[in-house]
Amino acid sequence: MIEEVAPEYRAVQRRLARGWNTWDTRSLLSQVRLPDAVLVSLGLKEYYRGTTLRHVQLGRREEDAETVTLGPHAVDGSYTELTVEWRGVTLRVRSAHAGDDLVLLVEPLTNQPKSACLTVAVAYAWNAPGAVRREGDSVVAESAAGATPVFATAPSVTDPYTDVDTPHLVLELTGPVGISTGRRRPMAEIESIIVGQLTRLERATSADVHRAIIRDAIAWNTIYEPAGARVVTTVSRLWNVGKRGGFALFCWDAFFGALLAGTVSADLAYANAMEMLAEATPEGFVPNVAQGTGRKTFDGSQPPVGALACWELYRAHGDAWFLRAAFPRLLAWNRWWWRVRRSGELLALGSTSFVPDVPSPQDVPRIHQHFGATCESGCDDHPVFADVPFDAASSLLRAHDIGLNSEYILDCELLAKMAAELGAEPERRELEDRRAAVTTAVRDRLWDDGDRIFRSHFSDTGRPTAYLSPMSFYPMLAGIAGPDQIRALMAHLRDPEEFGGQWAVPVTPRNDGRDVQGYWAGRVWPPVNLLVYLGLLRSGRTEDRQWLAERSAALVVREWELHRHVHENYSAVTGNGCDFPDSEPFYSWGALLSLIPLIEDGRVPYFADWR
Incomplete structure (x- = not known):
């Protein structure tokens, strides 16, 4: 959790870290109760091969991996639903709150000839203090907080080979099975509780598909991170485990996650922003990633969109403490860009040399190298950087980047507004001066009059770089493109041979001419769509922004x-x-494609002053 925590933020985390929810990133079939960390974890034993599925994730690609379909998930955990298919067995699993208790309903939809069994393991998560014991057909967890018995509607059978190490129940899946904490409940009562909580959830959001998409993208990826004693939304549960050691917080992803969470929970939005800011390095920048192994990318940052998210959250929810808490770290980050990534009067992407305290194979290709510098754009190894060399002496790419400089201008503008709100007049003047200097330089040096488009230019020769991306549209987001320039930009954006077409906006133009393959080649990326859309919104391009909102909505709803x-x-x-194997199937920022139509229709309180 962030150091020097405002008391209001401590209260935010206390409110969030309560009750039963899918807090444990290791398995989608685990439910943990906070704050005492009682864990009820479901598993599956099949008898064709005699193997056990202990932890369930969405997106595993190894042979014979489980297939998961995620259903509705209330942010507070009051209702969850998912379907798991594994080795011929398919289960529908639903959970619901019953006051302070938890109920689960597990329904077998397909089964093996010899019925699979459900394992119901009880423990204290993350080595929290407590004792667990088996008592007949129940399991009891007990700590200083009290005793929590766990019951089932079916008798527990004997199978000593379930691979479960803690006290647990083994339930034959010859029909639906109910589980409850606190007291024994009959199946009819469990079913009634489940239906009641689902009805409540559907009344709140499910009639609106885009609100449901945002809710579920945020809720399923929100975890409790025990090392930092914090609730936070991550990009993907699967990304947290394995090579990242339990959690991974990515810079601009987290701030977009805060914006998304702000449509369903102000507390969770604040947590996402504050916890990413808490990862700032001693030099003052927010790193590309911080993860559970202890690794942090001390070589570089990611796009400065923190002020954009924090300012809109403040305007939407009005909590002054949040602005006071976020501003100093956002300002330090802004100053770091100007101090470390400045090349003349403009910024360049970079990767600073350092020796990691926690070595990681992920750092081998990036520290003080071309790839690492491209990662600072948020668009790892994007083909737009193919002809831009990395200068080891300065630790910078040898180009003034149109995307970064546009984002930085907006960052200065919004931080200046925060400073004004907080009565920090010297800081406001500093930020306004810096914004003016970079704006002048972008207008003078990064407009290509031949191709009638903003683009990156080499920092040594002043000539335009060879390739284009949608970052050329970001000057509209910064509010610095003139009317004639905007009209010229629209010709590129709407051209089906460039950035237009049915599935827009491609991050490389369709007529690029190269046979480029890679993570950021020929794909539509939700954060890019959002930033381009906001530029259209700010520039008053009503028809063009509606066009992009419709395409973004169609794209996310289809899958x-x-x-x-x-x-x-x-x-x-x-x-x-x-x-595409490098497209995680349940990634938080995918829901930005649903945020766009909600902004367009005025159904969320964001960016009202740009309308």
């Missing part, structure tokens, strides 16, 4: 209706997300 996926990125050719 949602097919698979209930919210992808990390999508094909700009087919609109598919599942066609």
Whole structure:
């Protein structure tokens, strides 16, 4: 949790870290009660091969991995639903709150000839203090907070080979099975509680598909991070485990996650922003990533969108303490860009040399290298950087980046507004002066009059770089493009041979001419769509922004209706997300494609002053 914590923020985390929820990132079938960390974890034992599925994740790609379909998930955990298919067994699992208790309903939809069994393990998560014992057909967890018995509607059978190490129940799945904490409940009561909580949730959001997409993308990826004693939304549960050691917080992802969370929970939005700011380095910048192994990217940052998220959250929810708490760290980050990534009167992307205290294979190709510098754009190894060399002496790419400088101008503008709100007059003047200097330099040096587009230019020769991306539209987001320039930009954006077409906006133009393959080639990325849309909104391009809002909505709803996926990125050719191994199927920022139509229709209180 962030140091020097405002008392209001301590209260935020206390409110969030309560009750039963899918807090444990290791398995979608685990429910943990906070603050005492009682854990009820479901598993599956099948008898064709005699193996046990202990932890369930969405998106595993190894042979024989489970297939998961995520259903509705209330942010407070009061209702969850998912379907798991594994080795011929399919389960529908629903959970609901019954006051302070938890109920679960597990329904077998398909089964093996010899019925699979459900394992119900009880423990204290994360080595929290407490004792667990088996008592007949129940399991009891007990700590200083009291005793929590766990019951089932079916008798527990004997199977000593379930691979479960803690006290647990083994329940034959010959029919539906109910589980309850606190007291024994009959199946009819459990079913009634489940239906009641689902009805309540559907009344709140499910009639609006875009609100449901945002809710579920945020709720399923929100975890409790025990090392930092904090509730936070991550990008993907699967990304937290394995090579990242339990959690991973990515810079601009987290701030977009805060914006998304702000539509369903102000507390969770504040937590996402504050916890990312808490990861700032001693030099003052917010790192590209901080993760559970202890790794932190001390070589570089990611796009400065923190002020954008924090300012809109403040305007939407009005909590002055949040502005006071966030501003100093946002200001330090802004100053770091100017101090460390400045090249003349403009900024360049970079990767600073350092020796990691926690070595990681992920750092081998990036520290003080071209790839690492491209990661600072948020668009790792984007083809737009192919002709831009890395200068080891300065630790910078040898180009003034149009995306970064536009984002930085906006960052200065919004921080100046925060400073004014907080009565910090010297800081306001400092930020206004810096914004003016970078604005002048972008207008003078980064407009390509031949191709009638903003683009990056080499910092040594002043010539334009060879390739384009949607970052060329970001000067509209910064509010610095003139009317004639905006009209010229629209010709590029709406051209189906460049950035237009049915599935927009591709992050490389369709007529690029290169056979480029890679993570950021030929795909539609939700954060890019959002930033381009906001530029259109700010520039008063009503028809163009409606065009992009409609395409963004169609893209996210298509995969949602097919698979209930919210992808990390999508094909700009087919609109598919599942066609590409480097597109995580349930990634928080995929829901930005749903935020766009909500902003467009005025259904969320964001960016009202740009209308």
